[in-house]
Amino acid sequence: MTELAGLRAIVTGGASGIGLATAELLAGRGATVAVLDLTPGDVPAPLIGFTADVGDDTGVRRAVDAAAAALGGLDILVNNAGVGAAGTVEDNTDEQWHQVLDINVLGVVRTTRAALPHLRRSAHAAIVNTCSIAATAGLPRRALYSASKGAVYALTLAMAADHMDEGIRVTCVTPGTVDTPWVTRLLDRSPDATAELAALNARQPHGRLVTAQEVAAAIAYLAGPLAGSTTGTALAVDGGMAGLRLRPAAG
Numbered sequence: 001m002t003e004l005a006g007l008r009a010i011v012t013g014g015a016s017g018i019g020l021a022t023a024e025l026l027a028g029r030g031a032t033v034a035v036l037d038l039t040p041g042d043v044p045a046p047l048i049g050f051t052a053d054v055g056d057d058t059g060v061r062r063a064v065d066a067a068a069a070a071l072g073g074l075d076i077l078v079n080n081a082g083v084g085a086a087g088t089v090e091d092n093t094d095e096q097w098h099q100v101l102d103i104n105v106l107g108v109v110r111t112t113r114a115a116l117p118h119l120r121r122s123a124h125a126a127i128v129n130t131c132s133i134a135a136t137a138g139l140p141r142r143a144l145y146s147a148s149k150g151a152v153y154a155l156t157l158a159m160a161a162d163h164m165d166e167g168i169r170v171t172c173v174t175p176g177t178v179d180t181p182w183v184t185r186l187l188d189r190s191p192d193a194t195a196e197l198a199a200l201n202a203r204q205p206h207g208r209l210v211t212a213q214e215v216a217a218a219i220a221y222l223a224g225p226l227a228g229s230t231t232g233t234a235l236a237v238d239g240g241m242a243g244l245r246l247r248p249a250a251g
Contacts, residue, residue: 003224005030007124008071010064012036012054012111013081015043017180018130021212022078022219023047029220031076034067036060036111054081054107064114074118076223079108080130084182085144092144104148108155119168126223127163129156129172130215133238136174153234160232169231171222176238179209205246206239 009026013019014035020043027033033047040049048070052063068074082104085092092100108129119125133139134146135153153172160170177183177200190196201208218237221227236242
């Protein structure tokens with residue numbers, strides 16, 4: 001499949017997990033792809049790595065400009081960089097709230113702000129934000145993370161409206177629980193990793209974790225020309241978690 005041939009993409013948080021799967025898929029479909037990450041040194045060819053911290057506005061602007069120059073322009077921005085958090089509203093300190101909101105929400109703002117001058121020169125401009133089922137469903141012990149992803153969801157809609165007249169489409173994906181390094185670390189900290197994994201699998205109607213490649217496929221569709229009439233939309237990749245209410249299996 002080469003439907004992205006000739007397009008140029010930046011993926012933040014692209015050195016692991018959903019970001020790496022997305023960057024590799026975009027490249028496999030013909031795009032030229034730059035990865036922005038805290039530690040981009042190990043990204044495989046043909047991906048081009050740039051060091052960037054989405055919490056640093058000056059650094060983000062410098063990295064986006066360098067990536068766009070290396071790519072010869074920019075058509076696609078995937079705002080994927082983010083951090084997780086666990087706990088109720090009582091459990092996370094003000095410092096943790098500021099940190100997570102700064103990376104998960106303002107990180108999208110900073111990278112998009114830096115990319116817009118380049119995207120405005122594209123005949124096929126698309127922004128895809130990595131959101132979460134946590135934006136639209138109440139999950140236990142995810143207050144801070146849910147608040148940050150709820151903001152990303154609302155920001156996606158606002159950005160889609162703001163940049164419609166410029167020909168820039170803005171969408172997001174809302175994955176369920178994805179098999180990523182963050183979830184692995186969460187399981188490692190659990191007193192009973194086997195029981196915790198079973199619970200995470202069971203809360204998704206199809207009975208398993210979502211794969212990073214499945215989320216990447218959704219992002220690649222939204223970023224591509226076949227989604228030319230799709231903007232201001234959230235695409236769920238959650239095994240039916242958001243919309244299905246299945247009957248329990250008979251005992």
